[in-house]
Amino acid sequence: MSIPVDDVTVPERVRELAGSAALTPVWENGIGGLTFRTDDGRFVKWGPRYLEASMRAEAERMRWASTWTLVPHVQDQGEDRTHEWLVTSAIPGRSAVDPFWIARPEAAVRAVGAALRQLHDALPVAECPWSWGVEDRIANAAERGIVVAGRLHAAPAIDRLVVCHGDACVPNTLLDDAGRGIAHVDLAALGAADRWADIAVASMSTAWNYGPGYEDLLIEAYGVDPDRERLAYYRDLWDAT
Known part of the structure; x- marks a missing residue:
């Protein structure tokens, strides 16, 4: 984008x-x-x-x-x-890639990580009618003519099933000027999946928008330790689909 x-x-x-x-x-x-x-x-x-x-x-x-x-x-x-x-x-607030936040990357990254955790904790997965799980993503890719490598058909065991954003790249979080996440946008792929599907993309996108060195900071702000296996898998799946 x-x-x-x-x-x-x-x-x-x-x-x-x-x-x-x-x-x-x-x-x-x-x-x-x-x-x-x-x-x-x-x-x-x-x-x-x-x-x-x-x-x-x-x-x-x-x-x-x-x-x-x-x-x-x-x-x-x-x-x-x-x-x-x-x-x-419109919702009052700035995208996390507004120039105001590009100039304050550490604060922005912390806010995005905390806001993603808040989203996962707020949305009730048992009531969610949509899936963003691995099988569904691979099937969607096939409908678009994309063949996903066989190694990606075997996902790691689910750590925690949540309602994922589905495109948790940092521009899709809105922040107030105090550095608090206030809303999320671009929810077309929202659905139930392992939380690492979102965490992997959100943390990876910090490099695209702020430069290197912030991926683990976002994960820390989310409130978990980095799971390198799941991060690698879900980043590869994102790139493949």
Whole structure:
């Protein structure tokens, strides 16, 4: 993913959804999806339909998770033959990769690790209707034409089954200016899985966003000791799927 740095052509559907509100592009992903902030307190996501996850799935999961934790309120969701869109209410706070936090990496990493633990503790796995387990992820990859190496079909035993975020990269945590996690976004893959599936990705993503040296700090902030076997496995699975 990358934050847009050049002028972005606003899709017609996004203009319709924004109405009279002014639009500011805030994010672009690797498949051409765009996210815009409106000046009336909303975010509009728009992008091509994609088999790995959908905005319909994201809307369903946010509505479910909102009973137990703070996530964006869904205002609208829809799709046509080629594209989909999602409109949510803005939540006060900054992404953990906002320049404010890029300049304060240690505090940001600690906040993201603690917030991930809070998410796992808050969401009731027994009531979660979705799975993000290894078999389901490999099956989803197969639907997209991706063959996952045989060695990754044998996962380590589950340490603790939780409701995982499904894309726990650090940009998807919102922080207040005091360094507390206040919400999570981009929940299209949310589902039950070993907590290390999230921890592995979250800690790995610190290097992408802040540079080397912060992976174990995030794990410490989460509240566990590093499990090198599970970290390696779930990072490889992430890369493979």
